[in-house]
Amino acid sequence: MKRIKQMPWVLELDGEEVHDCFLFEGDASDCEMAGKGGCGTSKCFLGTGDSREPKFCLRHYFELNGDDREGGYKIVFEH
Numbered sequence: 001m002k003r004i005k006q007m008p009w010v011l012e013l014d015g016e017e018v019h020d021c022f023l024f025e026g027d028a029s030d031c032e033m034a035g036k037g038g039c040g041t042s043k044c045f046l047g048t049g050d051s052r053e054p055k056f057c058l059r060h061y062f063e064l065n066g067d068d069r070e071g072g073y074k075i076v077f078e079h
């Protein structure tokens, strides 16, 4: 999986835990949710810069990190 660039937002959990976000280029099987259905078809994936952390296709990334997800991460733009 190839790291392309850093995204202009971070993920926050309870306003404390903060994770950066990078765009990656990879294969369909690189999504953490691969095999569970519903993966996006682009070769783009998002995740933290830590290679040990899971990466997600665009669709699953935004589904899992939407603003109204209970107990989940929230997308926050840095100013």
Ligand SMILES: [Zn+2]
Pocket (backbone or CB within 6 Å): 031, 032, 033, 034, 038, 039, 040, 056, 057, 058, 059, 060
């Ligand atoms: Zn996916």
